Amino acid sequence: MSWIDIPDGSPFGPENLPLGVFRHGDEEPRVGAAIGDQVIDLAPVASAQMLDGAQLFAQPSLNAFLALGRPAWRATRNWLLDLVSNSAERDTVEPHLIPQSAVGMQLPVEVADYVDFYASEQHATNLGRLFRPDSEPLLPNWKHLPVGYHGRAGTIVASGTDIVRPSGQRKASDATVPTYGRSQRLDIEVELGYVVGTPSTLGKPVSVEDFEEHVYGVVLVNDWSARDLQAWEYVPLGPFLGKSFATSISPWVVSLDALAASAVPLPAQDPPVLPYLAGKNLVNYDITFEVYLNGHLVSSPPYRDLYWSPAQMLAHLTANGASVRTGDLYASGTVSGPEKNQRGSFIELTWGGREPLLVNGKHHTFLEDGDELTISAWARGSDGSRLGLGLGEVTGRITPGSRDK
Secondary structure: OOOOOOOOOOOEOOOOOOEEEEEEOOOOOEEEEEEOOEEEEHHHHHHHOOOOOHHHHHOOOOHHHHOOOHHHHHHHHHHHHHHHHOHHHHHHHHHHEEEHHHEEEOOOOOOOOEEEEOOOHHHHHHHHHHHOOOOOOOOOOOOOOOOEEEOOHHHEEEOOOOEEOOEEEEOOOOOOOOEEEEOOOEEOOEEEEEEEOOOOOOOOOOOHHHHHHHEEEEEEEEOOEEHHHHHHHOOOOOOOOOOOOOEEEOOOEEEHHHHHHHEEEOOOOOOOOOHHHOOOOOEEEOEEEEEEEOOEEEEOOEOOOOOOOHHHHHHHHOOOOOOOOOOOEEEOOOOOOOOHHHOOOHHHHOOOOOOOEEEOOEEEOOOOOOOEEEEEEEEEOOOOOEEEEEEEEEEEEEEOOOOOO
16 A cells, blocks of 8 residues: 555556666756656755665666665665655655656666577577478577577667667678678567666686576566578677667666565476576566557566566576676566467567558568657566556667668
8 A cells, every 4th residue: 555646557656666877957957756646856855864875866867876785775775665665654755745647767787798688489489490491490509599680779779769770781681792781670579677776706617596686676668670681690609780780768767566466486498407407496577568569559468477587587598607796687588378369579479471460451571761650568476466566667669760771
């Protein structure tokens, strides 16, 4: 319960309280917490209560707060819960509630490094069938390790940023040489991103048991993909220009503590994983995404049955001694379910462009200039009901790139 009025259907209920960075008018960007359709301006509230570290909420990113570690994260969450549930705090908080419609949301973290995984068996199987129809869809290593690649932290952008259609080399199936030009097969990837707070030590792997000591929370990720560029360049070293031009993330970071009510056991893995990836309490989260093309729902991918857990992704990321830093972001890879309307990319939804989607009377395959994509997501509780625990949304609109040369 909260003394703050929360509209019905709001993703930001009183148990959620995600953190983000906002700008109000000409004021400097700073940290706020979302509740209902409002933002709590945390810096003046913390200062009024003379909290240690109040100045951290006046920063233009969450990095300084994230670096404090789990005890401080938990103490801050308990403070926030008291602010919104204890009516005695009303006089302190109410003057610092700002409508979300009156603020501009910023990138919540300064991203240090970015890693993208490939953790959905349904997605990997679908792409295997598309790309290698005469072979086994999953490559031999896929069920032994969380496959991933290092991305470009500098091209991670805030939700609402326009996405410029990328250019690069692409080669038609009937051509003998490649051409250079704008991507004609621009796509999305529906993903869940994990935000690292506490850094690790170079040379010391992070165990699956220590996942929650390092990861603060999650954001929505749309890892835009140029499939024609990717198809020509990815052998033998994997994704490069087809992936590195832009990755959008949502503005609100939902804490793992808030998500705890939606945790579900990781599905069985066969064959058994190696010891460094094994654990007794590995979980996923019961989250359902919704993908909207120009305002029309086209897919609802489920996260809960993802093959690899976030703890295993972090353990594998650091297995060779690689360290993580405050602000690191790693993402799940495209999330797809077993049904056609649960696929998390247009290459799957349209089966390589051969089965167009009919949306508002128009056939769609890959993204066209002017298309707007919005991904939202909700978590569900142990009883299967939708919690007041939304992840907000991540949006981007496609704009034309430079002319072909």
